[in-house]
Amino acid sequence: MSRLAILAERDGRRRLSRQVFAAALFLAGALIATLAAAQAPDGARTAYRVDIDGAIGPATANHVTRAIETAAARDGALLILRMDTPGGLDASMREIIQAILASPVPVAVHVAPSGARAASAGTYILYSAHIAAMAPGTTLGAATPVQIGGGGGSPFSPGSGEEPDGSASGSEDTTPASPTAPQSASEAKAVNDAIAYIRGLAELRGRNAEWAERAVREAASLPAREAVAMQVADFIAADTGALLAGADGREVEIDGAMQTLALDGLTVEAIEPGWRTRVLAVITDPNVAVILMMIGVYGLFFEFLNPGALYPGTIGAICLLLGLYAMAVLPITIAGAALILLGLALMIAEAFAPSFGVLGIGGVASFVIGAAILVEPDTPGFEISWPLMAGTALAGLGLGLMVARFALRALTRPVATGREEMIGATGTTEPDWSGTHGHVFVHGERWKAVSKSPLEPGQAVRVTGVDGLTLTVTAETSP
Numbered sequence: 001m002s003r004l005a006i007l008a009e010r011d012g013r014r015r016l017s018r019q020v021f022a023a024a025l026f027l028a029g030a031l032i033a034t035l036a037a038a039q040a041p042d043g044a045r046t047a048y049r050v051d052i053d054g055a056i057g058p059a060t061a062n063h064v065t066r067a068i069e070t071a072a073a074r075d076g077a078l079l080i081l082r083m084d085t086p087g088g089l090d091a092s093m094r095e096i097i098q099a100i101l102a103s104p105v106p107v108a109v110h111v112a113p114s115g116a117r118a119a120s121a122g123t124y125i126l127y128s129a130h131i132a133a134m135a136p137g138t139t140l141g142a143a144t145p146v147q148i149g150g151g152g153g154s155p156f157s158p159g160s161g162e163e164p165d166g167s168a169s170g171s172e173d174t175t176p177a178s179p180t181a182p183q184s185a186s187e188a189k190a191v192n193d194a195i196a197y198i199r200g201l202a203e204l205r206g207r208n209a210e211w212a213e214r215a216v217r218e219a220a221s222l223p224a225r226e227a228v229a230m231q232v233a234d235f236i237a238a239d240t241g242a243l244l245a246g247a248d249g250r251e252v253e254i255d256g257a258m259q260t261l262a263l264d265g266l267t268v269e270a271i272e273p274g275w276r277t278r279v280l281a282v283i284t285d286p287n288v289a290v291i292l293m294m295i296g297v298y299g300l301f302f303e304f305l306n307p308g309a310l311y312p313g314t315i316g317a318i319c320l321l322l323g324l325y326a327m328a329v330l331p332i333t334i335a336g337a338a339l340i341l342l343g344l345a346l347m348i349a350e351a352f353a354p355s356f357g358v359l360g361i362g363g364v365a366s367f368v369i370g371a372a373i374l375v376e377p378d379t380p381g382f383e384i385s386w387p388l389m390a391g392t393a394l395a396g397l398g399l400g401l402m403v404a405r406f407a408l409r410a411l412t413r414p415v416a417t418g419r420e421e422m423i424g425a426t427g428t429t430e431p432d433w434s435g436t437h438g439h440v441f442v443h444g445e446r447w448k449a450v451s452k453s454p455l456e457p458g459q460a461v462r463v464t465g466v467d468g469l470t471l472t473v474t475a476e477t478s479p
Contacts, residue, residue, distance in 0.1 A: 056088025296320025
């Protein structure tokens, strides 16, 4: 075979190899794309669900806002907030409502399962949703704000749950109820602000604004069927499937444009809280925050007493910072915060200026009293546990008494080191002793010494004074 034929054959093989390789890459890419499409759900045909169970706080607000962002990023057809809450913090509630109002994905609030409630802050969230549904046997209302001092915003606390004047009979009464006289100017401001806020939400979503005002002003409540009859909720849905069926075909306003919901055949995917939300939910519990701060204080206390131990100081600093962060996001009273800071200062001062437990015990008492009044007791889901406070107080009192006991015991013990310990010590004169001066052997050490009276080498002596590195000794008399 000629050289030209050989080169042509090689060139043909190379082209064939390149074509085969390109075809293999194409097939592999198509296979990967097919598998990815098979595994990834169609966002437009998926409804995402978030469960709100318990008090509404910073962790809940973080979870809901992230869920709305996730549903929007995946082009979800609907986001369902399944809610059972006694209320929560005003700042967290408003954060959730702002996220709902700005959501490009329709949001449905479902008060479920049967027996659940959307009290207080939950009522506001329901009013802000595009779709509002309630399971049989559920209630909503009691949205009167409880004004407290502090920097975390006013929490919302459920009222009595009873409507005055027999208005819970199911008949729609559109006559505004006579307002209850406010107890103070600050209370009047809080109530009027809450009324304006919920009426604005009611007008935006086309819901009953008069009853919304009563829910705030009179702490009125409604069961599910009456809520639907009074145009507070849209319909009754026993489960998520019934919610999708009831909302299918309804028109909602998204970004200023009307949109018809097509929810038939949707798959429902739950969005679980991430680790950050779980941690935030734990540390923003006031009881956990108090425990973290106590661990932090005692950790630093032991580190100051034993410099270089490292572990108590490191763990204590981390716990103290977490506790302070939790206090920063919770609604706190000024008096409670001041007492806690005073308690921390007194307990730390005990490490630098030992007072036989007086500062430490006083610090624990101040800390516990401050923690007890730190959060308004009517704030749902954020109450301080009295057994926890009692246990904390007893633990702090026991530690203070133990420190005081050690201090008193140290006072009654003889001096073990230093100049004072040398007075009264016994020893013997060295062979180089000459009359009234020389060296003595005391405590296993050789000391320079003087005496007022002549002594003999090897004689037992007792130390009566110390002048720098020179001892003053006298003859030890036999007992």
